[in-house]
Amino acid sequence: MLAGVVVAAGAVVVAAIALIGGSGGGRGASGGSAGGSSSANPLSRGRAGARAQNAALLAKGDATIQRLAALALPIYCGGTRGNELAFTFDDGPGPYTRLAIRKLSQAHERATFFVVGRSMDSYPGYLSAELKVAAIGDHSYTHPVLPALPATQISSELARTKQKIEQDSGQPVHLFRPPYGAMSPTVLQTAKSLNLLTIIWTQDSADSLGANYAGITHNAEQALRPGAIILFHENRGQTIRALTTLLPELHRRHLRSVTLPELFATDPPSEAQVRAGGRGCGVAGLPGAGAGSTAAG
Numbered sequence: 509m510l511a512g513v514v515v516a517a518g519a520v521v522v523a524a525i526a527l528i529g530g531s532g533g534g535r536g537a538s539g540g541s542a543g544g545s546s547s548a549n550p551l552s553r554g555r556a557g558a559r560a561q562n563a564a565l566l567a568k569g570d571a572t573i574q575r576l577a578a579l580a581l582p583i584y585c586g587g588t589r590g591n592e593l594a595f596t597f598d599d600g601p602g603p604y605t606r607l608a609i610r611k612l613s614q615a616h617e618r619a620t621f622f623v624v625g626r627s628m629d630s631y632p633g634y635l636s637a638e639l640k641v642a643a644i645g646d647h648s649y650t651h652p653v654l655p656a657l658p659a660t661q662i663s664s665e666l667a668r669t670k671q672k673i674e675q676d677s678g679q680p681v682h683l684f685r686p687p688y689g690a691m692s693p694t695v696l697q698t699a700k701s702l703n704l705l706t707i708i709w710t711q712d713s714a715d716s717l718g719a720n721y722a723g724i725t726h727n728a729e730q731a732l733r734p735g736a737i738i739l740f741h742e743n744r745g746q747t748i749r750a751l752t753t754l755l756p757e758l759h760r761r762h763l764r765s766v767t768l769p770e771l772f773a774t775d776p777p778s779e780a781q782v783r784a785g786g787r788g789c790g791v792a793g794l795p796g797a798g799a800g801s802t803a804a805g
């Protein structure tokens with residue numbers, strides 16, 4: 509089914525996600541001094557316990573991501589057993605990044621940011637703030653239509669960005685979303701070779717297609733269900749405005765937005781679901797718009 513170029517209706521993200529962790533304490537190999545053990549303060553012990561619990565959850569999510577990445581297939585959704593879904597934001601960092609972070613933080617919701625290497629050059633120093641509410645994934649360096657490039661350039665686009673995120677954030681990256689959701693077997697195999705899981709989406713909010721905040725809200729609300737992966741862009745003011753409605757709506761429906769590693773830790777898609785592609789997630793019309801489309805992602 510993946511012969512030739514496929515542009516999904518939602519994007520695929522593979523990510524090398526670095527995950528959240530409170531005030532930046534680290535999980536991961538280079539984790540800093542956060543692991544704190546010997547405090548006599550019960551509150552500190554409580555925080556340490558929560559941190560350990562979070563680290564265990566993330567390790568589980570990472571293990572699931574590695575298992576799924578080995579399939580070299582795109583992910584369109586998580587499982588549907590819980591009450592969690594995943595808001596994802598592409599193309600940053602940018603001028604609205606801090607607003608997006610603030611809205612997520614105030615609502616106690618989390619997300620995944622698929623960042624562009626070139627945008628990190630323009631807006632340096634944002635990743636540590638993003639990590640407080642989000643995981644971070646690779647969205648290429650220059651945001652090209654990857655299937656149009658030779659294999660060596662595809663590899664360079666992904667690897668440079670992965671390396672830059674890891675250097676800036678101190679966190680490993682395991683998630684990738686192809687620009688425009690444009691995939692080919694070479695793109696998927698390249699992601700796999702870099703230990704990146706390719707992530708598309710269940711629903712495109714259509715913010716990059718010019719929808720205003722009301723349209724973005726409507727499009728996203730239609731897809732608010734367990735396991736959904738919803739595509740937004742963090743560099744659009746209308747998207748930020750839509751969050752003002754969407755984030756309380758999550759709460760009202762007893763749903764939570766979590767990072768993709770958190771979603772995969774607690775409620776991953778089954779392998780059969782992944783092998784079924786978009787259909788395995790109830791996504792109609794995938795693959796979507798055709799290779800020439802640059803509509804989303």
Ligand SMILES: [Zn+2]
Pocket residue numbers: 598599647651687688804805
């Ligand atoms: Zn994009």
